[in-house]
Amino acid sequence: xxxxxxLYQKHLDAGARIVDFGGWDMPIQYQxxxxxxxxxRQHCGVFDVSHMTVVDxxxxxxxxxxxxxxxxxxxKLDEEGRALYSAMLNEDGHVVDDLxxxxxxSGYRLVVNCGTREKDLRWMDRQALGFxxxxxxxxxxxxxxxxxxxxxxxxxxLLPEVLAETVSKLGNFRATEADDWFIARTGYTGERxxxxxxxxxxxxxxWDRLIATGVKPIGLGARDxxxxxxxxxxxxxxxxxxxxxxxxxxxxxxxxxxxxxxFIGRNAVEQHLEQQKQGLLPELTGIVLEERGVLREGQRxxxxxxxxxxxxxxxxxxxxxxxxxxxxxxxxxxxxxxCRVDMRGKLSxxxxxxxxxxxxxxxxxx
Amino acid sequence: MSSFPxxxxxxxxxxxxxxxxxxxxxxxxxxxxxxLLGDIVFIELPQEGANVDAKQEISVVESVKAASDIYxxxxxxxxxxxxxxxxxxxxxxxxxxTDGWFCRILPNDEAELEELLDANGYAAICE
Numbered sequence: 001x002x003x004x005x006x007l008y009q010k011h012l013d014a015g016a017r018i019v020d021f022g023g024w025d026m027p028i029q030y031q032x033x034x035x036x037x038x039x040x041r042q043h044c045g046v047f048d049v050s051h052m053t054v055v056d057x058x059x060x061x062x063x064x065x066x067x068x069x070x071x072x073x074x075x076k077l078d079e080e081g082r083a084l085y086s087a088m089l090n091e092d093g094h095v096v097d098d099l100x101x102x103x104x105x106s107g108y109r110l111v112v113n114c115g116t117r118e119k120d121l122r123w124m125d126r127q128a129l130g131f132x133x134x135x136x137x138x139x140x141x142x143x144x145x146x147x148x149x150x151x152x153x154x155x156x157x158l159l160p161e162v163l164a165e166t167v168s169k170l171g172n173f174r175a176t177e178a179d180d181w182f183i184a185r186t187g188y189t190g191e192r193x194x195x196x197x198x199x200x201x202x203x204x205x206x207w208d209r210l211i212a213t214g215v216k217p218i219g220l221g222a223r224d225x226x227x228x229x230x231x232x233x234x235x236x237x238x239x240x241x242x243x244x245x246x247x248x249x250x251x252x253x254x255x256x257x258x259x260x261x262x263f264i265g266r267n268a269v270e271q272h273l274e275q276q277k278q279g280l281l282p283e284l285t286g287i288v289l290e291e292r293g294v295l296r297e298g299q300r301x302x303x304x305x306x307x308x309x310x311x312x313x314x315x316x317x318x319x320x321x322x323x324x325x326x327x328x329x330x331x332x333x334x335x336x337x338x339c340r341v342d343m344r345g346k347l348s349x350x351x352x353x354x355x356x357x358x359x360x361x362x363x364x365x366x
Numbered sequence: 367m368s369s370f371p372x373x374x375x376x377x378x379x380x381x382x383x384x385x386x387x388x389x390x391x392x393x394x395x396x397x398x399x400x401x402l403l404g405d406i407v408f409i410e411l412p413q414e415g416a417n418v419d420a421k422q423e424i425s426v427v428e429s430v431k432a433a434s435d436i437y438x439x440x441x442x443x444x445x446x447x448x449x450x451x452x453x454x455x456x457x458x459x460x461x462x463x464t465d466g467w468f469c470r471i472l473p474n475d476e477a478e479l480e481e482l483l484d485a486n487g488y489a490a491i492c493e
Contacts, residue, residue, distance in 0.1 A: 032459075033430050034405040221404070225430060292408050294428040319407045319430045344426070344433075 001025065005050035006142050006200040010207050014217045021220060022115035024051040029219035036222035037321040040189055041361045044148035045218035046210045051114040054141050054197060055124070058107030059133040066101065066108060069127055071245060071263055073255035077103035083173040083186050085253055087245045088112075088120070093268025095239045095248065096123055100186055102175050107134075109182065109197070111143070113235045127264065142203035146215060147193030147226075149361065155183075155194050158209050167194065188223065190230025190359050225318050228327060231286060231356035237297060238284060238315040238329050246272040247331060249284040249355050279305070279334045282312060286355035286365065287330045293343055294319045295328035295350070302347060303336035314341065322358045329355055368398040368492060371463055375479055376488035377439040379421075382463065383482060386470075391440060391479070394467040395427065395458060398492045403429040406455045411447045412436075412469045418444060420478060425468055427458070436468065440478045446470040 002025040011018065016027030027048065029036060039045045057066060066074040072086035082103050088096045097116045102109045112120045124135050146155050156164040163178045170176060175184035182197040198206065211217065224234070231249075233239055239248035246269060254269060255261070275281040289295055295317030303310050312332030320327045332339065332352070340347040353365040374382045380399035384392045400406065412424040418438040425436035447469045451457060458466035473479070483491070 029404065032405055221431065292410075294408065294430075294433065296433065319428070321405075321430070 003051070005048055006203040007048045007050065007207055010204060011048065011217070014211075016217070016219060019220075021051060022113075022117075024114060026051060027217070027219040029221040030217050033219065033221040033225065034321050036216060036218045037225050039216040040148045040191055040218055040222065040226055041322055041358070042149070043216070044146065044150040044154050044214075045216045045222075046207065047145040047147070047218050047220075047223055048142075048207070049145050049195075049223075050142040050200075050203065052143055053112045053114055053117045053120065054138040054143070055110040055112060055121070056104070056107060056136045056138055057110060057133060058136070059131075061132040062107050065128060065131040065133045067261055068131075068263055069124065070099075070101065071254045071265065071269070073261060074101060074103070074108065076255070077101070077108075079103070080105055081175040081177070083175055083184055087250055087253060088123070089245065089263070089265030089269065090123075090241065091265055091268065093244050093265040093272055094241050095235070095243055095245055095250070096120065096241060098233065098235055098239070098250070102182070102184060104182075105177055111197075115236055140200055141197050142200045144196045144198070144203065144206060144210070145187055145193065146196065146210065147187050147189045147191045149192060151191070151193040151215075154210065154213050154215050155196070157213060158206070170194075188230070188232055189226040190232070191226075191361070225321055228316050228318050228329070229320050229322055229358035231329070231354070233284075233329070234316055244269060244272040244281065246276050247281050247284060249329075276334060282331045282333050284315065284329055284331050284355060286353040286357060287314070287328050287339060287341070287350045288323075288353055288357070288365070289326040289328075289341065289348060289350045291325075291348065293326060293348060295326045295341060295343075300342040301330055301332055301350075302340045302342065303332055304338040305333045305335050310336070312336065320357060322361070323363055327357050368396070368401055368489075369463075370396070370398075370485040370489045370492075372485045374463070375439070375482035375484065377437065377482055378488075378491060379437045379439075381436060381439045383439045383479065385476070385479060389476065390445060390470050390472050391442075392467050392470050393439060394462055395436060396488070396492075397462045399434075400459050400462045400466070403427060403432060403434055405430045406458050409451045409455045409458065409468075411449070411451060412438075412444050414444055414447050414469075416444050418442065418471070427455075438471065439482060440471055440473050441475065442471040442473040444469050445472050
């Protein structure tokens with residue numbers, strides 16, 4: 001038996017199939033992944049993502065330390081409640097983890113991946129030497145992600161009037177605190193939605209009330225197809241400690257200015273950027289297969305670069321329930337043409353597109 | 367819970383077989399198999415007219431989550447395929463033992479059926 005979130009019994013009650021996910025017993029799907037996926041694109045669904053790791057950072061040098069720790073710059077969080085997506089890099093300029101950082105009324109809140117929890121906490125502790133900061137993991141908090149076109153209305157129906165008013169007006173990547181509840185307009189689906197970070201003991205009741213208003217429970221299976229349609233990276237698949245953010249479509253999440261800000265891995269990623277310009281470092285791009293078949297992680301890609309044959313690899317692939325054909329993220333050489341995927345020994349032609357397939361329920365690539 | 371009809375024979379690789387009155391057999395994948403695969407999105411059907419050996423790969427099923435090979439449970443000639451599955455592969459999820467059949471095989475040797483599992487034997491390996 002693995003670790004269980006405060007909603008474990010709720011998942012069983014809803015008929016979930018439970019799988020091990022980074023040491024946690026999590027719902028992979030309830031009845032049908034496809035139905036759950038469409039529920040989020042068309043209406044509204046709730047995900048239990050309490051397995052993710054919440055880390056609160058505070059202290060006199062919290063800002064200064066995060067400016068050193070993260071490739072994006074927390075100086076952009078110029079108001080309480082603002083959120084930022086960032087990579088955390090090692091000295092080689094490779095990705096230790098990707099995370100969201102929120103500015104709180106006091107200090108900052110980071111949400112990192114569950115599979116990288118121990119590694120991240122060790123890394124943060126080590127990098128905090130010489131800084132006056134406190135780093136506090138929050139296993140007492142659960143996270144419910146409510147996403148889909150109806151999500152904000154549904155959540156607001158359940159909140160006290162004043163809080164509902166605030167939440168209904170939240171901009172994207174903005175959050176608000178109300179006592180020990182934290183509600184953010186962030187997510188991993190490409191739809192409007194909220195992430196509610198709340199005390200463990202409040203989670204089952206909120207879950208029940210959401211389900212009672214018609215919000216559908218969504219498993220990690222649909223979470224993966226939704227994030228891939230939205231072109232969002234998954235740590236451990238699309239990037240890891242051997243991959244530069246430059247080769248993982250994350251260059252735009254690195255704050256290069258101000259030049260004097262020394263963040264971990266800066267020198268290395270500056271070199272990676274140069275290497276990529278010279279065609280020496282691959283890029284992460286989207287590919288689509290418009291005929292029958294499903295692209296899968298690990299499949300080999302054959303391309304042409306300046307008339308020479310070269311190779312790439314699929315880092316995440318699935319059937320897109322919204323588009324009704326297969327989509328994937330793939331790492332291929334810069335300037336690739338004539339892209340084909342080795343599917344069970346047969347090379348099938350695929351199209352290279354921007355790594356963003358579906359937003360707000362609609363196809364977004366050409 | 368998965369269903370395991372008593373009148374069928376099963377391969378350990380999750381195919382089912384029904385002996386028809388005319389001596390041919392109908393082949394599909396079990397309810398347990400479709401549950402494991404989840405939503406099925408493409409099926410590469412067996413080749414009509416092909417002569418196949420038992421345990422030979424005859425078809426590929428792609429679900430959102432995974433690709434899975436389907437094997438001939440018995441040797442013989444493939445005399446019919448269920449072309450409806452090309453456009454409606456999800457029928458295998460909803461009706462694995464009826465409308466979701468894959469193909470019919472004219473067996474070389476009906477005695478090979480004895481090597482397959484009965485419903486109880488198959489249910490036991492699915493636990």
